[in-house]
Amino acid sequence: MVKVFHGRVVVPGSVRAEALVSHGGLNTLASFQKALMFGDKRATCSDQNNPDLYGKPMAGRALCLPQTIGSTTGGMVLFCATKMGRQPACLLFSKPIDSLAAAGAILSGVWTDTPMPTVDNLGDEFLEAVATGDTVTVEEDGTVTVS
Template sequence: MKKEFKGRVVVKGNVKAEALVSHGGFNTLASYQHSLMFGDKSAKCSDQNNPDLYNKPMAGKALCLPQTIGSTTGGLVLYCAASMQRQAACLLFSKPIDSLAAAGAILADVWTDHSMPTIDNLGDEFLSFVQSGDSITVKDDGTVIVER
């Protein structure tokens, strides 16, 4: 089964990756804290309040999220994950991205060699359809293809 969605491009790029889905808000600091502090290169999610992601590797995955939540450090955490090569393959949001997460994704694209294509406004249907383990293809124009 294959379905296509179109969103707004925040950071463009073409990538293919395995989906990792959270139906709750993504707390960037809580999720990446252990990875950035203790050297976990697979970036296992350390946010025990997110049962969809807790203890699952995020590095290289297509993170499919409704939105980010948490502190004002969120953008810096995304930038640091990219600078340490622990970033997601891409960030895909069903809702509009917040300015802090957008800033982190943009800074990672500009200041590191490890971009995270980022698309928002994919809609509630996107998050209802996509499942962890699905194959995700992201295109420069904001097209996201989900295949299972």
Template sequence: MKEFKGRIVASGTVTAKALVSHGGLNTLASFQKALQFGDKKATCGDQNNPDLYGKQMAGKALCLPTTIGSTTGGLVLYCACSMNRQPACMLFSEPIDSLAAAGAILADVWLDNVQMPVIDSLGEEFLEYVKDDMNITVKEDGTVVVE
């Protein structure tokens, strides 16, 4: 077990299984099937991300360095939350980009009964340590426990 402390972008507590990407998350390509074609498991459709491609993202603790892609990133995250197809939480080793942060914050503020804690700046060691299917617990103070 190891603990990491990061910066809270969207608060909340949750426990979920880890899903790890060592490359940036292209939000539009990754969530396209969930948003356009009714995939309730939010199966990653980004063929350029071999760590995530074809894997279920909904309900997982999504561990990644950063997001990449177009200016639609925040809207995609907000829409995934509004359709209840979001990850359980998003955990970034690097500082989150402003567009992804906007989507997470708007979902947190505007959507009732939707939670997707987002913690960033967890550090490179976090992404080196965490592996798929490890248990992740996010605490209210921004502490992330990896077991």
């Protein structure tokens, strides 16, 4: 069944990717630590406190989550992951994005040649409808289709 959601565009772009869903907040530093420090090109989630993501590759996936949590380094972590080519295909938030994650997503598009489309305010229904492995399509206007 195809479901369509509309959110607020933080970073414009179009992408189609496999969903990776977290029902808890994403601790960017804990999640991307292996990718940034030890050369894990798949960006396998290293946050043991996030059972939805732990041990799963995040690079190239549509990362679907309520919000980010944790360190004030969050924006820089997202930028560094993008600079190293280990970023998610897109970031899709059910809740409003926090300023740190927004800064990282925006700067990734400005300071690299690899924008990371980012949409927030998709609503709690979005996280209820999308499952890891689903195909997610993001349009420039903030339309997100789950199939």
